[in-house]
Amino acid sequence: MGIIKTSKLIFDYIRKDEEENIEEIKRAIDGVSVDIEAGKFVAILGHNGSGKSTFAKHLDAILLPTEGTVWIQDLDTSKEENLWEVRKRTGMVFQNPDNQIIGNVVEEDVGFGPENLGVPTEEIWKRVEESLKGVGMAAYRLKSPNKLSGGQKQRVAIAGVMAMRPQCIVLDEPTAMLDPNGRAEVVRTVRELNKKEGITVILITHYMEEVIHADRVIVMDEGKIVMDGTPREIFSRVEELKSYRLDVPQVTELAYELQKNGVDLPDGILTLEELMEKLLPMFAERFPGKVTLGNGVDNGD
Structure with a gap:
């Protein structure tokens, strides 16, 4: 077992009236089981x-489960x-x-x-x-x-x-x-x-x-x-993330849009350095003599 483990964790927020009668139950955690390594x-x-x-x-x-268990160690x-x-x-x-x-x-x-x-x-x-x-x-x-x-x-x-x-x-x-x-x-x-x-x-x-x-x-x-x-695995699934109302890192979004427009890039690019490492050889091949790998762009005459 990792340092943190939960098993079928459920937590309900319960709203009551002045007479302690239950007015509303809102489920905030619904059956979460996870194991996190130290x-x-x-x-x-x-x-x-x-x-x-x-x-x-x-x-x-700070909160205790409505159902299920949380272990710290x-x-x-x-x-x-x-x-x-x-x-x-x-x-x-x-x-x-x-x-x-x-x-x-x-x-x-x-x-x-x-x-x-x-x-x-x-x-x-x-x-x-x-x-x-x-x-x-x-x-x-x-x-x-x-x-x-x-x-x-x-x-x-x-x-x-x-x-x-x-x-x-x-x-x-x-x-x-x-x-x-x-x-x-x-x-x-x-x-x-x-x-x-x-x-x-x-x-x-x-x-x-x-x-x-x-x-x-x-x-x-x-x-x-x-x-x-992993971050790369998660951010490779751009459309799925967006379906959950989440964004992706800006550079990942840029790489994804380039991909959709026919640029041969791998999924899940996370940093600008990684993106440039993939793009510069393409520019060098397309514009010979204009791009010097490792030294940026040479504008020529």
Whole structure:
């Protein structure tokens, strides 16, 4: 069994009236079974209302199953005696960092989590230093979070989770409120933590470019898993993704349109470098003497 496993997971949102009579039942997760290996970077995609954020909240036992089971390692999240250990092993980073940052100084905020876990003071400060270095925010440790940009705040929130030494980090649309530079900062930080520290990362997002380096992509729709594979496998199925109201990375879309117009390109191109690697030989063959491979385009006389 992987670090995270769910079996036939069902979750219903139940709305009741003032007299506690059930007015509406809305199924948000519908029979999801998934097994995620330790150390992997897994992205979960889906349009608004697909169930991806509800699923994320089950991984830290913020929500408990209506039916089925969620295990974090070998711990059943629905058992109250496991709650403390589950939340030590899985850290959550939410969409708005302002909802997660509570300290008046960056280093105090990062140390808040391990302090609540009863970590000795000397060890707390060691973890604070290591975590801030890990997200590139050590120079800001004495700053007020209010003086930071959105991307910097989100990196501080990630450092706060890191300081608790979880084995898995779940990020629920952590870049949704950030500008492109802030999004790039956060995604770069998460990728480095995954590669260097071996931490399992679950990234919930609707930005397609954020997932091209993931090990695995899961697509959800109406509470179900409808696609599951590598980024290349998933983004090779452009029309199917669009049927679930999702886009593909811009360069993948461009390559797909070129394909439809007769250009011989493979499915699932993910980066601009990859696209140019395929296109330049075609241009060189069609316009001899005008294109120099590896040196860009030679405009001639």
